[in-house]
Amino acid sequence: MGKALQNEAMNIDVQTMIENKRKKKSVSGKLEKLIPAFLFLCAAVSVLTTAGILFTLLRESITFFSNTSIIDFYTGTQWSPWTGHFGVLPLITGTLLITLIAAIVAIPLGLMSAIFLSEYASDRVRKIIKPTLEVLAGIPTVVYGFFALTFVTPLLKTFIPGLGIFNALSAGIVVGIMIIPMIASLSEDAMNSVPNKLREGALALGATRLEVALKVVLPAAFSGIVASIVLAVSRAIGETMIVVIAAGASPALTFDPTRSIQTLTAFIVQGATGDTTFGSTIYYSIYAVGATLFVFTLLMNMLSQYISSKFREEY
Amino acid sequence: MLGIDQKNILKRIRGRVLLNNVLKGLFFASTTIGLIFLALLLYRILTQGIGYLNSGFITSFPAPYPEEAGIFAGLIGSLLMIAIVAPVAIILGVGTAIFLEEYAYKNRWTKFIQINIQNLAGVPSIVYGLLGLTFFVYMLRLGYTLLAGGLTMSLLVLPVIVVAAQEAIRSVPSDIKEASYGMGASKWQTIRRVILPAALPGILTGTILALSRAIGETAPLIIVGAATALYTLPDSLLSKYTVMPIQIFNWTGRPQEEWQFVAAAGILVLLIVLLFMNAIAVFIRNKFQKRY
Numbered sequence: 001m002g003k004a005l006q007n008e009a010m011n012i013d014v015q016t017m018i019e020n021k022r023k024k025k026s027v028s029g030k031l032e033k034l035i036p037a038f039l040f041l042c043a044a045v046s047v048l049t050t051a052g053i054l055f056t057l058l059r060e061s062i063t064f065f066s067n068t069s070i071i072d073f074y075t076g077t078q079w080s081p082w083t084g085h086f087g088v089l090p091l092i093t094g095t096l097l098i099t100l101i102a103a104i105v106a107i108p109l110g111l112m113s114a115i116f117l118s119e120y121a122s123d124r125v126r127k128i129i130k131p132t133l134e135v136l137a138g139i140p141t142v143v144y145g146f147f148a149l150t151f152v153t154p155l156l157k158t159f160i161p162g163l164g165i166f167n168a169l170s171a172g173i174v175v176g177i178m179i180i181p182m183i184a185s186l187s188e189d190a191m192n193s194v195p196n197k198l199r200e201g202a203l204a205l206g207a208t209r210l211e212v213a214l215k216v217v218l219p220a221a222f223s224g225i226v227a228s229i230v231l232a233v234s235r236a237i238g239e240t241m242i243v244v245i246a247a248g249a250s251p252a253l254t255f256d257p258t259r260s261i262q263t264l265t266a267f268i269v270q271g272a273t274g275d276t277t278f279g280s281t282i283y284y285s286i287y288a289v290g291a292t293l294f295v296f297t298l299l300m301n302m303l304s305q306y307i308s309s310k311f312r313e314e315y
Numbered sequence: 316m317l318g319i320d321q322k323n324i325l326k327r328i329r330g331r332v333l334l335n336n337v338l339k340g341l342f343f344a345s346t347t348i349g350l351i352f353l354a355l356l357l358y359r360i361l362t363q364g365i366g367y368l369n370s371g372f373i374t375s376f377p378a379p380y381p382e383e384a385g386i387f388a389g390l391i392g393s394l395l396m397i398a399i400v401a402p403v404a405i406i407l408g409v410g411t412a413i414f415l416e417e418y419a420y421k422n423r424w425t426k427f428i429q430i431n432i433q434n435l436a437g438v439p440s441i442v443y444g445l446l447g448l449t450f451f452v453y454m455l456r457l458g459y460t461l462l463a464g465g466l467t468m469s470l471l472v473l474p475v476i477v478v479a480a481q482e483a484i485r486s487v488p489s490d491i492k493e494a495s496y497g498m499g500a501s502k503w504q505t506i507r508r509v510i511l512p513a514a515l516p517g518i519l520t521g522t523i524l525a526l527s528r529a530i531g532e533t534a535p536l537i538i539v540g541a542a543t544a545l546y547t548l549p550d551s552l553l554s555k556y557t558v559m560p561i562q563i564f565n566w567t568g569r570p571q572e573e574w575q576f577v578a579a580a581g582i583l584v585l586l587i588v589l590l591f592m593n594a595i596a597v598f599i600r601n602k603f604q605k606r607y
Contacts, residue, residue, distance in 0.1 A: 056445060120339050
């Protein structure tokens, strides 16, 4: 009698256990199906972000161009939105000037740093210097802007007396310093991935380290190096705070680096912070400028990806 | 002797070796320029800001006089910003990474999403500001609020987190995945209990670095309307807010020299927070990084 009861209890137990197991399985089975759907939604957000950026820039730019002729916008040489002159060329030359100065600073310094780190430095030295250089990339741009305005400009003024408080030169140099680690680090990665047997072959033929670096490693890592430079230049085009703080806000169709200028990015900040009301022409103009900027940087980024995938040398 | 001009060859070798040594010096000098600049920047900001950096500066609101101004509202604002960005960006970013690495078929669509993320990483931050202004501020009618700023920043750092998480997940060796499947675990069980724990240090490191980028960003928040002077703390997601970089930017723009020292003190606080976050990232990487 007692035994039968025990058996029954056990039976129930096993039955509930099986049922529980089944329930659990159906829950986890559902989870197994739901999770990929949820993860897909997460991945969709990044696509939607791109779509959102394109849609936003396009829609507001089209509204802008329904009032202002697109030809006048891209050929006009006077940018003074508050008096109704929307010629974007001064902003474009301002951006190009800053980018040019930054490139003149960053490309030689970045490349030479990369050659030093990859071809001359010992492992220990590289392990110290590379992360330290990368700290430069982690410093907020507002800090660079502050430094450009309060240190670099006064310093340059001792050499160039005619320099204004706000000028393209100081901002451009500091933007250049900011993108050095990008060129140095990515180029060094590219040079590091050149197999050692190429170096050793050249050294065995009697080449000096310099000849190995310039005639063997550099050509072999060329695509990676160019890609890193293009990427860094794209970063310089999109740089905002340094230019806003140190280069001033006077759009000018000039390539004189001692003058104050305005870039595409700097105008967007100015246009968004002023008394710009939603729906005014100036409000829409910041989107037209933003779209122009977006196209510039997108082209550069795609060029960089194209170069690094197309001209990659495989060993 | 057989027409080999030994003297000339030796001379040329000497020249080549000399050139090598000279350029080696030049390369080294170029490398140090970046380092010197970094040292100079830190030194200048330290000497300018240290005088204004005291407990009053950290606990005070902005004030019309430099001696009384403080970064309290900015510091709290930046921390609140992180409190919004971290959960949103981590869930979306890690979710995207798991989807791309573990679930998605390797077809054209996946490649499209991948390229799309790469391109998003290269979009200037100010363009995200424009997106946030149209979408969050005006279309969703969030206005110039903490939530609008936080969501904009989340989208900004999303690609960085996705790429870091993808690399971390990819570096989990397939042996332990297959061992998990072999034990009868389902796909999601394997991801949750095997892959994610193994990839966690890499994911966290990348995430912290992405968040420290969010803390330092200024431009997009200017566009989506962070306040420059705020005398109360935000009390809800729909409050006005300010962050440290915006305060620093505001002080930098004032003509009197004293404000530069205030700005430098603000930069010091910002850099200390960044240093702290990076130290955590390095700690996690060294402490929890397992080798398989």
